[in-house]
Amino acid sequence: MTQVSRKFLFAGMAAFALAACSDNNGPSIPAVPTGLTVQPVNATTARIQWASVSGATSYSLQRALTSAPTVYTDIGGTITTASYDDATLTLPITEYAYRVAATNSAGTSAFSGAASFAAGVISGNVTASRTLYSDTLYTLSGYVKVQNGVTLTIQPGTQIVGDTTTSGSSLWILRGAKIQALGTATQPIVFTSARAPGNRKPGDWGGIIIIGNGIINRTGNPILTEGGAAGVAENYAGGTDNSDNSGTLRYVRIEFAGYDISSGAGQELNTLSSYAVGRGTTYEYIQTMAGLDDSFEWWGGAVDGRYLVSYESGDDHFDWTEGYVGRNQFLIAFQSTRLAPAPGTGNFSTDPRGFEGDGCDPAVAGCTVTATTASTPYSMPVFANFTMIGTGTLLPAFPNDGNGGVWRRGTGATILNGVLSRYKGIGINIRDAWTDSLWIGSGGKDSLWISNTLLAQNGYNFDTTGAGYAQTTNWNAGRLATMRTYASDVQVDTLLGLTLAPPALNWKPKVGSPATGSGVTAPPTLVTNRTQNYFSNTWVFTSYIGAVDPAAGTPWYSGWTVYQTN
Numbered sequence: 001m002t003q004v005s006r007k008f009l010f011a012g013m014a015a016f017a018l019a020a021c022s023d024n025n026g027p028s029i030p031a032v033p034t035g036l037t038v039q040p041v042n043a044t045t046a047r048i049q050w051a052s053v054s055g056a057t058s059y060s061l062q063r064a065l066t067s068a069p070t071v072y073t074d075i076g077g078t079i080t081t082a083s084y085d086d087a088t089l090t091l092p093i094t095e096y097a098y099r100v101a102a103t104n105s106a107g108t109s110a111f112s113g114a115a116s117f118a119a120g121v122i123s124g125n126v127t128a129s130r131t132l133y134s135d136t137l138y139t140l141s142g143y144v145k146v147q148n149g150v151t152l153t154i155q156p157g158t159q160i161v162g163d164t165t166t167s168g169s170s171l172w173i174l175r176g177a178k179i180q181a182l183g184t185a186t187q188p189i190v191f192t193s194a195r196a197p198g199n200r201k202p203g204d205w206g207g208i209i210i211i212g213n214g215i216i217n218r219t220g221n222p223i224l225t226e227g228g229a230a231g232v233a234e235n236y237a238g239g240t241d242n243s244d245n246s247g248t249l250r251y252v253r254i255e256f257a258g259y260d261i262s263s264g265a266g267q268e269l270n271t272l273s274s275y276a277v278g279r280g281t282t283y284e285y286i287q288t289m290a291g292l293d294d295s296f297e298w299w300g301g302a303v304d305g306r307y308l309v310s311y312e313s314g315d316d317h318f319d320w321t322e323g324y325v326g327r328n329q330f331l332i333a334f335q336s337t338r339l340a341p342a343p344g345t346g347n348f349s350t351d352p353r354g355f356e357g358d359g360c361d362p363a364v365a366g367c368t369v370t371a372t373t374a375s376t377p378y379s380m381p382v383f384a385n386f387t388m389i390g391t392g393t394l395l396p397a398f399p400n401d402g403n404g405g406v407w408r409r410g411t412g413a414t415i416l417n418g419v420l421s422r423y424k425g426i427g428i429n430i431r432d433a434w435t436d437s438l439w440i441g442s443g444g445k446d447s448l449w450i451s452n453t454l455l456a457q458n459g460y461n462f463d464t465t466g467a468g469y470a471q472t473t474n475w476n477a478g479r480l481a482t483m484r485t486y487a488s489d490v491q492v493d494t495l496l497g498l499t500l501a502p503p504a505l506n507w508k509p510k511v512g513s514p515a516t517g518s519g520v521t522a523p524p525t526l527v528t529n530r531t532q533n534y535f536s537n538t539w540v541f542t543s544y545i546g547a548v549d550p551a552a553g554t555p556w557y558s559g560w561t562v563y564q565t566n
Contacts, residue, residue: 030056030102032109033082038098038117040137040159043194045087046117048098052082053109056102059084066095066116087196089119121163126150134158134187139194140169140205143232148176151247157187161194162205164342168227168259170206170269173246174234175213175276183251185285188560193256200256200566202314203292203345206269207257211236212277213244216300217323217359217375220366225275225299226267236275242302242325244278251285251560258292258314260346268293268346271313277303279326284535287311287561290339292346294356298324298381304534306330307556312339312565315349317388320411321358322367324379327534331386332507332547332557334500337395339565351401354388354420357381359410359435367409371433374410378438378447382530384416385519387507387547389492389500392422392457403429404458410434412447414527417519417545419454421492427458428470436469440476449527451479452520454545456486456495484514484545496546503563508548508555518545 035051048061059079062072063086076084089096095118099111119137126146132138134157141163146152152173154160163169171191173179183189193204209225211234216223223237249272257271271291276299283305288295295310300322310317310333317333333354341347360367360375368375391398404423407413408431420427428450430436439448450470455461463470472480486495493500497510509515519542520527531539548555 027055027104027106029107030054030104030109033059033100033102033112036098036100036112036115038115038135039157040117040119041085042192042196043119043137043139043161044089044196045085046089046096046137047083047085048100048115049083050100050112053102055104057104060101060103060108062099062111064097064114066097069097069114072099095119126152129153131155132158132160137161139163140171142166142169143172143206144170145172145174146177146179147174151178151180154179154181154189156183156189156251159190159192161192162257164194164204167344168206168232168261168269170259171208172234173208173210175211175236178245178247179210179249180247181249181252183560185251185559188251188253191252191254191257197564198566200290201342202256202290202339203258203260203342204256206259207271207273207291208254209269209273209275210246210277210281211275212246212281212301212303213239214242214276214278214301214303215239215323215377216276217377217379218300218364218366223366225273226269227261232261236299239276239300242278243280245280246277248282249284249286250282253287253289253560253562254291255289256291257288258346260292270294270297272296274298274301274303277301279304283308285560288313289562290565292341293349294319295333298326300324302326304328306535308332309557309561310334311563312337313352314339314341316353316356318354318383319356320379320381321409322360322379323375323377324381325377327382327531327539329382329384329534329539330547330556331383331388333386333388334505335390336500336502337391337565338398351399353403353406354390354423355383355405355407355415357405357407357411357413359412361409369410369432369434374434379411380413380447380530382414382416384414384418385542385545385547386418386420388418388420390421390423392424398424400425400459403427404455405429406431407435407439407448408432410438412438413449414530415450415453416523416527417452417542419492419496419515419546420458421455422457424459426463426468427455427461429463430469431467433469439470440474449479449524451482452518452545454484454486454514454518456490456492457488459488461485482520484518505563507546507557508552509544509546509550511550513550515544515546516550517543519543
């Protein structure tokens with residue numbers, strides 16, 4: 001046989017062999033998987049995902065310590081989907097790398113390039129600026145305090161968990177420090193429990209505490225944050241700058257937080273605690289979920305907020321005191337149950353409420369409230385366009401004092417364009433003579449303004465008798481005419497077209513419901529003066545009431561909020 005003949009013979013044999021492996025005669029070995037990513041799920045679980053490979057019937061996944069990247073171990077067995085949750089991680093984690101191969105009857109592809117996953121523990125004082133990255137899972141262990149002059153930057157999609165084995169693990173942004181936590185709707189930043197889903201509880205970790213240089217109306221120095229008995233408190237007295245900037249929280253979820261720091265003496269860490277935080281700080285698109293104590297609490301200061309969600313709070317949804325003057329618009333609060341806290345972290349509140357507004361508590365040093373005077377500057381926040389839903393009679397054990405809104409201790413406020421409903425107690429409750437004088441006064445003293453709010457499915461919409469001041473007969477006729485009131489047996493979800501069955505929650509009222517056309521569009525001068533320069537002059541006086549525009553397309557809460565209670 002000539003050399004040329006052999007050449008053609010071998011070429012023909014090669015072609016035959018190639019054809020035998022072609023799609024015409026059977027499957028080919030799958031392509032190498034691409035698009036490999038690793039993201040944290042919780043402190044012990046990483047989610048590995050990749051693009052599906054055409055013709056693959058299963059996948060092989062391997063893991064290695066990146067300190068020894070040539071040594072890989074098979075995990076997960078035979079995997080038939082393009083995703084796997086590795087729930088075998090242990091703290092303290094150093095760093096892991098993963099790679100994947102695709103298999104079918106023709107064989108197994110080469111392994112993909114590696115994707116890495118890291119985790120680290122943060123504890124003690126943070127004394128130098130640093131960035132937290134989305135490909136790393138971080139654990140807060142103990143009282144983590146970001147010091148004066150230091151900036152903590154957090155990438156979109158980053159997950160930070162609280163160490164459940166160290167009581168009170170929490171993040172503190174001290175006076176002069178900043179947090180820059182800028183998530184997105186598709187990549188929110190999540191602070192959560194280190195426990196796996198299904199085992200998480202309120203109080204698993206302590207929450208976030210921010211201390212600014214804003215003004216408070218409580219006198220004295222020092223004035224300590226809650227936690228003094230435990231020796232972890234910080235001084236927030238003496239602030240002079242309500243424009244102070246402590247950074248930005250945007251598209252952030254804070255879950256399963258809170259801690260009784262005083263062993264039953266009333267000193268609690270909340271989900272988000274704001275002490276004298278200034279208006280230069282930004283709170284926008286924040287969800288608190290399943291907290292042990294209050295969801296949002298403000299002690300003085302002037303920080304503004306919008307697009308805030310409080311889901312299943314252990315105590316109050318929105319609580320202020322000591323001269324808080326911030327403005328908040330587009331708020332959702334929902335309560336359907338009382339969640340059992342993690343053992344040893346605290347107890348149920350005996351008076352959970354929607355709003356709890358205080359001027360200054362006379363039970364603590366530096367505060368004054370009498371029938372004729374109260375600490376100044378007054379607490380004077382704005383809360384507008386809220387949808388606040390309580391448990392009503394769905395939860396018989398819920399306290400009768402679980403009122404929709406309680407205003408007391410010399411507070412002012414502007415409360416507009418809201419839905420305040422399904423509270424077992426009273427919708428609007430004013431507790432003392434001086435607060436009442438701010439409510440019923442005229443001119444410059446008319447400092448507690450409540451109007452254009454829908455009240456439905458409450459035990460009582462207004463104060464009844466005795467110490468309650470906001471009884472129906474005490475209302476200014478003009479303001480009372482702006483209210484939309486319904487009897488206790490009128491179901492708010494049916495009335496407005498809401499869906500209030502977790503987790504398929506829909507806060508958007510139907511067009512044509514009483515939420516449409518009931519809002520303040522030409523507010524009184526006093527109210528207008530309180531809403532200037534809000535998020536760069538973007539305050540909107542809406543023609544609707546509630547947190548969501550009935551005529552809107554995709555609601556603002558879609559995509560980044562979740563509704564899980566364990």
